Amino acid sequence: MARAGGYGLSIDAVFYRGRGCPECKGRGYRGRIGIFQVISWNETLSQALLSGATGQEIERVAIESGAPTVTADAIRKAAEGIITIDEAIRVGAMG
Numbered sequence: 001m002a003r004a005g006g007y008g009l010s011i012d013a014v015f016y017r018g019r020g021c022p023e024c025k026g027r028g029y030r031g032r033i034g035i036f037q038v039i040s041w042n043e044t045l046s047q048a049l050l051s052g053a054t055g056q057e058i059e060r061v062a063i064e065s066g067a068p069t070v071t072a073d074a075i076r077k078a079a080e081g082i083i084t085i086d087e088a089i090r091v092g093a094m095g
Contacts, residue, residue, distance in 0.1 A: 015078055015085040033082055035074045035091065039067040 020026035039045070039062045048061045063069060068076075074088035 009075060009079060013079045016081050017086060018084050033077065035070055035077065035083075035088070037062075037067060037070045037073065040065075 018024070018027060024030045042065055044061055044065055045058065048058050053061070074083070074091075077083045078085045078088050
């Protein structure tokens with residue numbers, strides 16, 4: 001799923017689980033970070049939109065054009081230790 005969405009996960013990727021502390025209220029992290037899908041508009045997407053494509057069809061065309069998915073962004077951030085994999089699942093990026 002991640003590879004198809006623009007992120008090739010390394011075979012030796014390590015995911016972390018937050019330990020928590022009083023400062024983070026036991027969650028294992030503080031603050032917020034966005035999980036995004038950024039789409040660069042192109043002619044193929046314009047044609048899909050003009051032809052009345054559904055949101056799912058437009059997303060498929062965007063991914064085929066190289067746009068990373070929300071899931072790929074969440075997995076990348078989890079693999080880099082920016083967020084936990086638990087948090088990626090909690091916010092619904094993995095489903």
